[in-house]
Structure formats: structure tokens, C-alpha cells
Amino acid sequence: MANTKYKRVLLKLSGEAFGGESSYGIDIPTLARIAKQIKELTQMRVGVAIVVGGGNIWRGSEAEASGMDRVTADYAGMLATVINALALQDVLEREEVTTRTQSSIGINQVAELFIRRRAIRHLEKGRVVIFAGGTGNPYMTTDTAAALRAIEVGAEVLLMTKHGVDGIYSADPLKYPDTKKFDYLTHLEALNMRLRVMDATALSLCLENKLPIIVFDLDAPHSIEKAVTGEPIGTLVSSDRGND
Numbered sequence: 001m002a003n004t005k006y007k008r009v010l011l012k013l014s015g016e017a018f019g020g021e022s023s024y025g026i027d028i029p030t031l032a033r034i035a036k037q038i039k040e041l042t043q044m045r046v047g048v049a050i051v052v053g054g055g056n057i058w059r060g061s062e063a064e065a066s067g068m069d070r071v072t073a074d075y076a077g078m079l080a081t082v083i084n085a086l087a088l089q090d091v092l093e094r095e096e097v098t099t100r101t102q103s104s105i106g107i108n109q110v111a112e113l114f115i116r117r118r119a120i121r122h123l124e125k126g127r128v129v130i131f132a133g134g135t136g137n138p139y140m141t142t143d144t145a146a147a148l149r150a151i152e153v154g155a156e157v158l159l160m161t162k163h164g165v166d167g168i169y170s171a172d173p174l175k176y177p178d179t180k181k182f183d184y185l186t187h188l189e190a191l192n193m194r195l196r197v198m199d200a201t202a203l204s205l206c207l208e209n210k211l212p213i214i215v216f217d218l219d220a221p222h223s224i225e226k227a228v229t230g231e232p233i234g235t236l237v238s239s240d241r242g243n244d
Contacts, residue, residue, distance in 0.1 A: 005230035006157045008047035008123060010150035011038070012143065015055030016163045017218055018084050024056060026087050035091040037224040038128060042097055046228055047123040049153050050130045051146040052088060054080030074138035078105055081142060085132035086110060092128060099128045104136030104145070116152050123153060143198035147205040158211055159227050160198065161218035167235035168195055168215050185237050187213075197237060212238040 017034065020027030041048050057080035060073035085101045092099045100122045103111040111132060112118065122129045134145040143160075150158045164174070168190070171179040182195075187207035190197045197203060197215060206213055214227045216234025226233045 004044050004046055004228050006046065006155075006228050008153070008155050009041070009049070009157050009159055009228060010146060010153070010155040011048060011050045011159045011161065011224065012146040013050060013052050013084075013088070013161055013218075014142075014163065015053040015057065015080070015084065017161060018052075018087065019056040022056075026056065026084065028087075028091065031088060031091045032095075034218070035088070035095045035097070037222070038092060039095045039097050040222075040225050041228060042126065042128065044225075044228070045126070047126075047155075048128045049119070049123060049149060049155060050088070050128065051142055051149055052081050052084045052130060052132060053142040054078070054084055056080075057083060071138040074134075074140075075105075078133045078136070081134060082107055082111065082132045085130045089130055097128055098126065099130060101130045101132055104131070104133035107133075119149075120153050129153075141199050141202065143202040144205070147198070147202040147211065150211055151205065151209045155211070157227075158206060158213045159224065160213055160215045161223075162215060162234075163218060166217040166220065166233075168197055168237070170195070182235050183232070185235060187237055187239055190237050206237070207239065210239045212236060 018026045020030035038048055054077050058077050060077040063073035064070045082103055089099045089101050101111040102114040102119055104114050119129050131149050134140055134142050168182045169179045173179050191203055214234055214236055216223050216227055
């Protein structure tokens with residue numbers, strides 16, 4: 001069993017991660033591969049909490065641009081994250097990983113309401129906890145939910161997965177192939193350089209609470225395991241150089 005650098009982590013899965021190669025919907029084989037990586041972490045006795053996005057089903061910003069009320073569009077996006085959470089829960093349980101889904105919005109038939117102490121207790125018992133519904137508030141992204149939940153449950157690191165991008169670059173590497181990749185940044189550098197690691201509210205939360213972030217390509221083999229065991233992967237964002 002590999003030695004782990006972190007004993008409790010928060011994994012942020014974007015909606016794009018659920019779609020696989022498609023731009024829309026849920027690709028079950030892709031979820032199954034993700035579930036196997038998460039199972040590996042539980043076998044290493046790492047506490048795993050997960051925040052899911054919903055962009056593969058619904059994008060509130062696009063609906064707003066089409067004339068929809070922003071608050072209504074954001075609540076619809078929260079419901080999309082619940083759908084993704086239930087799909088992920090199903091594939092994890094098929095891998096015999098005990099899982100609980102908690103939602104920031106009341107939907108008691110399919111998920112527990114988010115209660116911090118209950119979530120921590122689930123993690124202490126070795127259960128994977130999936131957080132759906134974002135923060136439960138409009139105008140807040142699931143990146144902010146990920147930072148907030150990581151701090152609330154005492155995660156030691158926030159694992160930010162990307163689809164097809166292996167870290168943080170000075171510009172979009174899919175558009176500008178010669179752009180520079182960063183192996184390490186401080187939170188403040190990422191904020192000042194406006195690198196789109198995550199939204200500014202989420203990044204500020206991580207800065208204030210000294211929560212390190214690892215940004216990496218989810219599609220790389222054993223990428224989550226490598227991040228947890230401390231192998232160099234992606235880009236590390238932390239408060240002080242050399243202290244993480």
C-alpha cells in the first residue's frame with residue numbers, strides 16, 4: 001500500500017468530467033474509470049469528499065445569456081449537480097464503495113441535507129461523501145462550493161481535476177500550444193495573474209485558510225493516486241513556497 005501525503009482530500013469533479021468525450025450528458029464508462037480511482041484512495045485509507053459540477057447538463061451562464069432569470073438559472077444548475085452526484089454514487093456503490101450524497105438544497109428523497117458534523121462522521125467511518133447543490137446559493141460556483149466544503153470538513157488539499165489539461169498555464173494551452181506551464185504558484189500569484197485556476201471567491205477562500213490546491217489532468221493514468229501520494233503532477237498552488 002502506497003504511503004499517502006494527505007489523509008483527507010476534497011476532489012472537485014467538473015461537469016465535463018462526467019461527459020467524457022461528449023459535450024453533453026453522462027458517460028457511464030468514464031464515471032466507472034473515475035470510480036475505480038476513488039476506490040483506490042479508500043483502500044489507502046484516505047478520506048474522500050467530492051464536489052460535483054453540472055456543466056455537462058446545464059450551464060446557468062448560458063441560460064442567463066439567453067434571457068433567463070439568473071437566480072432561476074443557477075438553481076437549475078444546482079439540480080444538475082444532484083443528477084451527477086446520483087450517477088457517481090451509483091457507480092461507486094457498484095465498486096462496493098460505501099457512499100453518501102449530501103445536498104445543499106432540500107431533496108430528501110434522494111440525498112441527505114448537508115450537515116457538516118454528519119459529513120465529517122461519514123468520512124471518519126470511511127465513507128465517500130459526495131456534495132451536490134453547490135453552496136445552495138445563486139451567484140456561487142461549484143468551485144466556491146469545493147473550497148468551502150474542503151475547509152468545513154478539514155480536507156488537507158483540494159484536488160482540482162481538469163479534462164485534457166495537465167495543470168495551470170499562462171494562457172489556454174488548447175488555443176496557444178507554446179504557452180508556459182507552471183509547476184508551482186502561490187495563491188496570491190494565481191489571483192494577481194488572473195490565471196483562471198478557479199473563480200476569485202474560491203481562490204480567496206483557499207488563500208485565507210492556507211488550503212493547498214493541486215490542478216491536474218483527470219484523464220492521466222492513476223492521476224488522483226499520484227496527487228494524494230505526493231508524486232509531482234500538475235500544478236501545486238499553496239500559500240508559501242516550499243512549505244507544502
